[in-house]
Amino acid sequence: xxxxxxxxxxxxxxxxxxxxxxxxxxxxxxxxxxxxxxxxxxxxxxxxxxxxxxxxxxxxxxxxxxxxxxxxxxxxxxxxxxxxxxxxxxxxxxxxxxxxxxxxxxxxxxxxxxxxxxxxxxxxxxxxxxxxxxxxxxxxxxxxxxxxxxxxxxxxxxxxxxxxxxxxxxxxxxxxxxxxxxxxxxxxxxxxxxxxxxxxxxxxxxxxxxxxxxxxxxxxxxxxxxxxxxxxxxxxxxxxxxxxxxxxxxxxxxxxxxxxxxxxxxxxxxxxxxxxxxx
Amino acid sequence: xxxxxxxxxxxxxxxxxxxxxxxxxxxxxxxxxxxxxxxxxxxxxxxxxxxxxxxxxxxxxxxxxxxxxxxxxxxxxxxxxxxxxxxxxxxxxxxxxxxxxxxxxxxxxxxxxxxxxxxxxxxxxxxxxxxxxxxxxxxxxxxxxxxxxxxxxxxxxxxxxxxxxxxxxxxxxxxxxxxxxxxxxxxxxxxxxxxxxxxxxxxxxxxxxxxxxxxxxxxxxxxxxxxxxxxxxxxxxxxxxxxxxxxxxxxxxxxxxxxxxxxxxxxxxxxxxxxxxxxxxxxxxxxxxxxxxxxxxxxxxxxxxxxxxxxxxxxxxxxxxxxxxxxxxxxxx
Numbered sequence: 309x310x311x312x313x314x315x316x317x318x319x320x321x322x323x324x325x326x327x328x329x330x331x332x333x334x335x336x337x338x339x340x341x342x343x344x345x346x347x348x349x350x351x352x353x354x355x356x357x358x359x360x361x362x363x364x365x366x367x368x369x370x371x372x373x374x375x376x377x378x379x380x381x382x383x384x385x386x387x388x389x390x391x392x393x394x395x396x397x398x399x400x401x402x403x404x405x406x407x408x409x410x411x412x413x414x415x416x417x418x419x420x421x422x423x424x425x426x427x428x429x430x431x432x433x434x435x436x437x438x439x440x441x442x443x444x445x446x447x448x449x450x451x452x453x454x455x456x457x458x459x460x461x462x463x464x465x466x467x468x469x470x471x472x473x474x475x476x477x478x479x480x481x482x483x484x485x486x487x488x489x490x491x492x493x494x495x496x497x498x499x500x501x502x503x504x505x506x507x508x509x510x511x512x513x514x515x516x517x518x519x520x521x522x523x524x525x526x527x528x529x530x531x532x533x534x535x536x537x538x539x540x541x542x543x544x545x546x547x548x549x550x551x552x553x554x555x556x557x558x559x560x561x562x563x564x565x566x567x568x569x570x571x572x573x574x575x576x577x578x579x580x581x582x583x584x585x586x587x
Numbered sequence: 588x589x590x591x592x593x594x595x596x597x598x599x600x601x602x603x604x605x606x607x608x609x610x611x612x613x614x615x616x617x618x619x620x621x622x623x624x625x626x627x628x629x630x631x632x633x634x635x636x637x638x639x640x641x642x643x644x645x646x647x648x649x650x651x652x653x654x655x656x657x658x659x660x661x662x663x664x665x666x667x668x669x670x671x672x673x674x675x676x677x678x679x680x681x682x683x684x685x686x687x688x689x690x691x692x693x694x695x696x697x698x699x700x701x702x703x704x705x706x707x708x709x710x711x712x713x714x715x716x717x718x719x720x721x722x723x724x725x726x727x728x729x730x731x732x733x734x735x736x737x738x739x740x741x742x743x744x745x746x747x748x749x750x751x752x753x754x755x756x757x758x759x760x761x762x763x764x765x766x767x768x769x770x771x772x773x774x775x776x777x778x779x780x781x782x783x784x785x786x787x788x789x790x791x792x793x794x795x796x797x798x799x800x801x802x803x804x805x806x807x808x809x810x811x812x813x814x815x816x817x818x819x820x821x822x823x824x825x826x827x828x829x830x831x832x833x834x835x836x837x838x839x840x841x842x843x844x845x846x847x848x849x850x851x852x853x854x855x856x857x858x859x860x861x862x863x864x865x866x867x868x869x870x871x872x873x874x875x876x877x878x879x880x881x882x883x884x885x886x887x888x889x890x891x892x893x894x895x896x897x898x899x900x901x902x903x904x905x906x907x908x909x910x911x912x913x914x915x916x917x918x919x920x
Contacts, residue, residue, distance in 0.1 A: 321707060324704045324707065325704060325705065327704060327710075328700070328701045328704035328705060331693065331697055331700065331701055332690055332692075332693065332701060335690075335692045335693050335697065336692045339692055339735075340692070410687055410688070410689070410690065410691070411683075411684050411687035411688040411689075412688055412689065412690065414648075414651070414653050414681070414683055414688070415681070415683075415688060415702055415705070415751070416705065417652075417653060418651055418652055418653055418676050418679075418681060419676065419702070419705035419706055419707075420673055420676045420677050420706060420707055421705050421706070421707060422673075426705070580653075581652075581653065581654060581655045582654075582655055583601070584601070584645070584648055584653065584654040585648065585653040585654065587644070587648070587653075587683040587684050587688075587763070
């Protein structure tokens, strides 16, 4: 834990790395128009798809009765939260594989910045993008469905998404790099983890409706608490005490997973150094 | 500073899995380095030469803190590559691959800025340095500074890779086959730059290559590695003098009469099998330490058999001869 604190305190170095990562992420985002369009359209596409399935097998009234809110609102908020968290997780988990394939990994590992600090800087640019995504996704829908109060809800959701992502990074890094240490880098590992987290975070299925075992497991995932808070706000079930407890829990879990993140990062680096970083 | 790079008895083994069918596999230990020791002095360019799989890249990786040795030690600029890896990283510039190692969606300039940030360089200093280096390696004149890396030719990629190695202006350069696959002008540019960096800026350079001509041109000293062991170490001239028959007497004959080759061999000389040229001449190569001392005897033997010697020349040994001699000997050993 103290080592992590030391790493974070190298704040100047972190800013430098974040600036570099921003260059990399935004070049890809703005230079490949298809990436930009897909990114901005993704929450809408997912929501539309889910609604189509929902309308085919059930009715919006049944959903509203059971969950307590109209499906379009619930799903667009869920999609946004999912996308902001998942894109960050993907970035963390994908980078070792990507850097190895394009041959940049040796230069990253042999840079004096250190792997831990580098991994802390990776999700930040993507996360800033997800805030932009909030403006294009949340606000238009919330304003249409809830009027001016939608703006306030949108701001709250975006703030909570910040907490969600920040608290998710340690667990995602620990899980991702831990998996790579155990079984080697494989993009299939991401495909294995992503849907699992998707279900457990409770984005498309409110946590308060989950069975007890699933609820307990999902409680161990920091963004699950943030997602629950957002869902309660949207549904109108939120109380100040519930919100506070959930956010504190998410922050506590985020901190609790930090040593694991540090250990997994170091173990991954050590493994790379033992087997030789591929050039 | 005397010795900038010191490798002392480096040993590295890799465990590889041999697959038998779909489900069975067994482990096999490959000894990549079996006690490698050598030194690189200040302002010196040392060529690390060896056939594929000899251990060149493994050595470079250990020195650049990208691989942990199983035993032995190495220091770069006085810092231990295992215990003081972070310090080593600050004093080395590495070039490990010509054709990759950058982000395709970034321009050459952006890629250098990205890696400069990783190396902890301040923004203003970094931008100046990047501009200087793009000019130095010739990417500016090729219009590569603001072109996406994925649109680069191989020569441009190599230049950018060298520029990255020089970002921190490090005193030590570790270059792994920096001209592999390059066209002659690009290769010449890289070679020229490396020489200039060593002579004018005093950088110590460890340079691996398969290209003997290039190594002879660029390197002050050559370390030959084969099967994870150093088999020779010296200047190109010193290495050539280690060959038992170091020079070649080449005779172009209209025919090779019976008994001529045997008679030349009876002088204690090594004679290669004659080859026929497109013009119908036969080329007979005789290896000798001092060919000028035996040339009269050889000519007499030829003339006595009624052969016209059309051309005669003495060839100095090349580094390639040295390479073949030592690596072949390694195989026989």
